[in-house]
Amino acid sequence: MSEDTLLQVPLADPLADNRAIADALNGACSKVIGSGRYILGTEVEAFERAFAEYVGSAFAIGTASGTDALTLALLALGIGPGDEVILPSHTAGPTAAAVRNVGATPVLVDVEDESFNLDPRAVEQAMGPAVKAAIAVHLYGRPANLEALLSVCRSQRIALVEDCAQAAGAKYDGRSVGTFGDLGCFSFYPTKNLGAIGDAGCVVTSSKDLSERVKRLRTYGWTKPQFAELEFGRCARMDEIQAAMLSVKLPLLNEWNDRRRQIADRYSHAFADLPLNLPATDDRTQPVYHLYVARTGQRDQLESFLMDRGVQTGRHYPYPIHAQPGLAGSARIPKPLTATEQIGLEILSLPLFYGMTETQIEYVVESVHAFYKQ
Ligand SMILES: Cc1ncc(COP(=O)(O)O)c(C=O)c1O
CATH class of the missing domain: 3.90.1150.10 (Aspartate Aminotransferase, domain 1)
Structure with a gap:
């Protein structure tokens, strides 16, 4: 040839994907610019409500990226130095980076040969007194073996965090990934299935306590209205423009x-x-x-x-x-x-x-x- x-x-x-909806994206972007409210306003709230409904979770909290979603999820679980978190060694770097971000020690285990996902038997074998959580990554958009992983995590009394960065919309037994573990973490990096026009992410959970903690931790640890910092947090919130872009795309x-x-x-x-x-x-x-x-x-x-x-x-x-x-x-x-x-x-x-x-x-x-x- x-x-x-x-x-x-x-x-x-991503350009080919976005071109088809460019008018709607431009319109939503202009609306945010004209609103004068750029951080934690109505766009983020609206997207959080819509995304929680889409996955079938009680709460969704918009974050600045998928890595931030994972980091905040681990922080909200109280995981830090001296703790261990089990994760597959075959995954994207950010899964491990989140564990390092909170000062915990990654425990790197094998995946199933067919599914490329965290092997429940490897989780069981890697258990130890310092292990506080396991992260199941739904790699390539294919759900991990959630039934077996949940069973191991529940029996060992450790938390299960789902890394759904590559799996927005994927289902296991007819139910959206992200709703099985204690917290589910999504990335809206531009090439992801639901991609922002920049960086964004989200944590979903059915626990009110965990959702409130993630919300506090994404904005320095502030507790409104006093802005007293109960604990040390981050600056890791989703911004209004990205929320508006994602609200255009979520229905598609x-x-x-x-x-x-x-x-x-x-x-x-x-x-x-x-x-x-x-x-x-x-x-x-x-x-x-x-x-x-x-x-x-x-x-x-x-x-x-x-x-x-x-x-x-x-x-x-x-x-x-x-x-x-x-x-x-x-x-x-x-x-x-x-x-x-x-x-x-x-x-x-x-x-x-x-x-x-x-x-x-x-x-x-x-x-x-x-x-x-x-
Ligand atoms: C499996 C996995 N986890 C986490 C992330 C981190 O997401 P982000 O790039 O939005 O921080 C990604 C995306 O790159 C990913 O593919």
């Missing part, structure tokens, strides 16, 4: 997730006969395909073949947390981490986003087939 016939297919394209989230599932189905169907290990499905979960991640022993070759054809791919994530001293710090690392080690060598994320055109989808399919026909 000659250079000029090459299509460029990005891994994600189900449709956008449906489209993601359609594209994922197209890939899974088209690649069924190829020697590629495709995302496993499971009747109990409704994933939202934040990422479509295939596995192959020829990952590096497929990756560079696709790159030469203009198809952008990703590795989510090439290095486990336990191999990154800056994130792991003085983590406790119970072995084995068999699945985690292997996954990092084999995973490849293919382009998938709401605004993907039929031509782009077909081109990705053709390009992957072309690799195996060589």
